[in-house]
Amino acid sequence: MKNYARTELHLHLDGSLNIQWLYNKSLERKTIEPNTSFQDFYNTLFSINQLEHKESLKKFDITCDCLQYYEDLFEASYLLACRLDDMGIYYAEIRFASQQHCKKGLSQLEALQAVVDGAQKAMEEREIRIGIINCLMHKGDSALFNDKENRETIKVTKELLSKGVVGIDLAGYENNCDFNEYAYLYEIIHKENIPCTIHAGEMGNGENVLKALAMKPDRIGHGVNCIQDEKYLQAVIDTRIPLEVCVSSNVKRSNNYAAHPIRQLLERGVKVTINSDNMMFSNTSNFNEHDRLRMLGVSDETLKQCTLNAIEASFASEDLKQILKNKIEKEAIN
């Protein structure tokens, strides 16, 4: 069997931790009660209401509360990069939001540097290549709620761009307010020449995909709800915008893989890339995502194409893209 599970473009650090590590760290940092058992901790993480999107995001509060020190962010990033390398991933873009890790005195720049340094250590020891994506956040019921923090996120991202950081994203609860409220931030991002992606059409209406396209991102995170209307889908096809599709993450409420629109998107020629989103919360990996798709009848050839799409759509240098493409072609021959 060919293994084309070699890239991750959409992977959240705070959703992809080793649970035992997170439990130990939460005890050490006293973000949970000292008598909490591992089973209780596990139950709490996974009992958070998954049916309601906004509620389901509360699980990230548990992980972010624990990751408030340089050494913890460093270690989390290092361990995730090593784990991805163990899984045979050649290239991964790991995302997190620096503004979520400043509760104990870290600046956004220090938080970002910690994640960059952890990934750097892994790259010195292993073959995997990593790029870090910093995330703007949807918070409150207006984009102005955390305008200051979001502007700072852009500033520190620019500062470390090409020094381990490769791009920027907008994450959080996409239905908090009109999606267009965030357009001004993307104007700044474009002025600063920062490669960008944007979560849209995951939890929200497919119309958000159109609104996101108007902000001219290089890729769209999820975007799968464009399937709701032919007009939205056609816009995705016409613009050739790559979608960071995360099937298990989308179906974790129903576990109904057949109902996911990925096969229609592939049939219509959308530039699909296959990603894990949150390895811990969705109990998945890139290899698992490929395996599920194979089970749904997606061919090896299509999976290979999705990986080539990911390399092309990545924020890696042109040289690295060529190296990665060569590795995939070699994979196909062997």
Ligand SMILES: [Zn+2]
């Ligand atoms: Zn995501």
